[in-house]
Amino acid sequence: MRTTELVKMTCTIARSVDAIGDPWMIMIMKELFLGQRRFDDIQTYTGISPHLLSVRMKKLEKAGIVQRRAYQQRPTRHEYRLTEKGIYLWPILIALKDWSARWGKWPDGEPLKIRHKACGRLTSLKIVCSHCDEPINARDVTQEMSDAMVRERASMARQAAKRKAAARA
Amino acid sequence: MRTTELVKMTCTIARSVDAIGDPWMIMIMKELFLGQRRFDDIQTYTGISPHLLSVRMKKLEKAGIVQRRAYQQRPTRHEYRLTEKGIYLWPILIALKDWSARWGKWPDGEPLKIRHKACGRLTSLKIVCSHCDEPINARDVTQEMSDAMVRERASMARQAAKRKAAARA
Numbered sequence: 001m002r003t004t005e006l007v008k009m010t011c012t013i014a015r016s017v018d019a020i021g022d023p024w025m026i027m028i029m030k031e032l033f034l035g036q037r038r039f040d041d042i043q044t045y046t047g048i049s050p051h052l053l054s055v056r057m058k059k060l061e062k063a064g065i066v067q068r069r070a071y072q073q074r075p076t077r078h079e080y081r082l083t084e085k086g087i088y089l090w091p092i093l094i095a096l097k098d099w100s101a102r103w104g105k106w107p108d109g110e111p112l113k114i115r116h117k118a119c120g121r122l123t124s125l126k127i128v129c130s131h132c133d134e135p136i137n138a139r140d141v142t143q144e145m146s147d148a149m150v151r152e153r154a155s156m157a158r159q160a161a162k163r164k165a166a167a168r169a
Numbered sequence: 170m171r172t173t174e175l176v177k178m179t180c181t182i183a184r185s186v187d188a189i190g191d192p193w194m195i196m197i198m199k200e201l202f203l204g205q206r207r208f209d210d211i212q213t214y215t216g217i218s219p220h221l222l223s224v225r226m227k228k229l230e231k232a233g234i235v236q237r238r239a240y241q242q243r244p245t246r247h248e249y250r251l252t253e254k255g256i257y258l259w260p261i262l263i264a265l266k267d268w269s270a271r272w273g274k275w276p277d278g279e280p281l282k283i284r285h286k287a288c289g290r291l292t293s294l295k296i297v298c299s300h301c302d303e304p305i306n307a308r309d310v311t312q313e314m315s316d317a318m319v320r321e322r323a324s325m326a327r328q329a330a331k332r333k334a335a336a337r338a
Contacts, residue, residue: 001216003192010280013199015273016265023172023190030182033307044329045322047170085272090307091264091296096185099261103254104184111179111318115311119301123310126299127260131290133297138202138259141292142284149280153214160213 010152019063020089024048026096028056032066032086033093037079065089098125179321188232189258193217195265197225201235201255202262206248234258267294 007018020029027046036042043053057080060066065086068078082089094114101110101124116123129136145153176187189198196215205211212222226249229235234255237247251258263283270279270293285292298305314322 005216006192006196010277011199012266012269012273012275012280013195013262015269017192017195019269021190021192021195021265023175023186026182026186026190027175030180034312040329044326047174047325087307088268088271091294092261092268093182094296095260095264096190097181099257100181100184100188102257104181106181108179108317109315111181111315113313113315115313116298116300116303116305117309117311118303119298121298121300123298123300123305125260126297126302127263128295128297128302129285129288129290129292130295131285131292132288133295133302134285134287136285136292138256140286142286143203144282144284146278146280146282148277156216157213160209 010146010149016092019065020060020092024052025056025060026093028053028060029086029089030093032080032082033090037081039078039080042080060086094125179315179318185261188234189229189261191225193221194225194229195262197222197229198255198258199262201249201251202259206250208247208249211249229255263294 003017006014009015020026024046027048028042031042031045034045036045039050039053039057042048042057043050046053048056057066057068061068061080063085064083066080067083068080070076071079097112097114114123115121127136128134129140134140172186175183178184189195193215196217197211200211200214203214205214208219208222208226211217211226212219215222217225226235226237230237230249232254233252235249236252237249239245240248266281283292284290296305297303298309303309
């Protein structure tokens, strides 16, 4: 399988990976959440090449994650703003940040701190059950696959078995 | 900049991206969280080539995200288990899943549901402030960069300005 085929899978994670799961995409999203709106500024702070950035900004626009708006005429210049769908990516960025804040070494202190406006205190990632509000992590949950996902995985297993048999023959 | 240089940045997100931010890495992590422990099974359900998978499993082991253990002698066979550091990646996977569950089209229903063992109900991503326990999203927080991060970004801006001046000259 190629990564471009992930989008065809019956899998929510594959679908997200297809949309934003490459290293540059994540760095671009980070800059958008830091408030950058202009192509040049995003390029400056990611260090990505203009060509690679251009391809990705078009993909983000097509996916409805950013909206392009003219902020100047003659010559026309555009800026990018996160849409509602884009703003919903925030938990992914915060989870990435929190993991490396927790497990990385930061002798000069954590590079970015997040303050909750309403209570005024520094905050870090806390995930709770949407039903009972108790904190949850991987060990506190079970996972249930849909019939469509079970069928797809059974088919992948059959294909893998066939490939193995063919390799032995 | 190349993606291999991201690890040098004063940025928690760049550090996470370096560790697990490529499409296959995320698909591999997903399989580990679904309970796969064997190389062949991870290969089957991701569709990744054995070579690409092998490179990534070594990287995950080196990063302390998985631990390799022998489960059979003669011939020796290994399985991979998530370490504590690996299990802490769960919020990233859940956030990826939740975003595409919310914004994708799933005519056959959501592929994977998560049930909270303690309360017995289906649960979805809910992030609250670690200090006051109120739900938070991107609009509810401000971001504060460390001095080291501010300095690094100023230096990136100077370099970008120099490149532009050189291109005009």
